Amino acid sequence: NSSPNVVAFKDGSADLRLWARIRARLGDRLVWVGGVGDDMVHTYFAAGAEGFTSSVANFMPWVSQELYDTAHRGDFAATRRIFDDKVAEFYAIRARRRGFEVSSVKAAMELCGLPAGPVRPPLGALGAEEHAIIASVVARLGLGAKNP
Secondary structure (H helix, E strand, C coil): CCCCCCCEEEECCCCHHHHHHHHHHHHHHCEEEECCCHHHHHHHHHCCCCEECCCHHHCCHHHHHHHHHHHHCCCHHHHHHHHHHHCHHHHHHHCCCCCHHHHHHHHHHHHCCCCCCCCCCCCCCCCHHHHHHHHHHHHHCCCHHHCC
8 A cells, every 4th residue: 555656557467356355455546447358348347357468459449439438337247248349259169268268369450450470379269160150240240351
């Protein structure tokens, strides 16, 4: 509590019990950020987060804004619906193999006409099946190279 240079706490552990203990000890002087991604926005905001990290912000930032807006006003059912409708399929690909968190984002960015570059070793690119799924989700959401 005596470090004035510390202004925020980002949790990337997804351990909400630990989060609660740390928040109880440090109180409201910090900005609290859920750092495990778009799928946990509703959970972290319900636990007092004021922000979150987002991978889909790289290729559809308006969805990250929708997640934030609904979670910030406490409409966690809407936050969950947005995730289910627009983000969940991307997260399903991410869960297939370690490193696909990065590979899937880069593939979606490229499909949206945004420069992403290759993944760095030791991570690998998506397989053909995963790339096809990402492409179908990008198309279903109306993204593609005309991404606003």
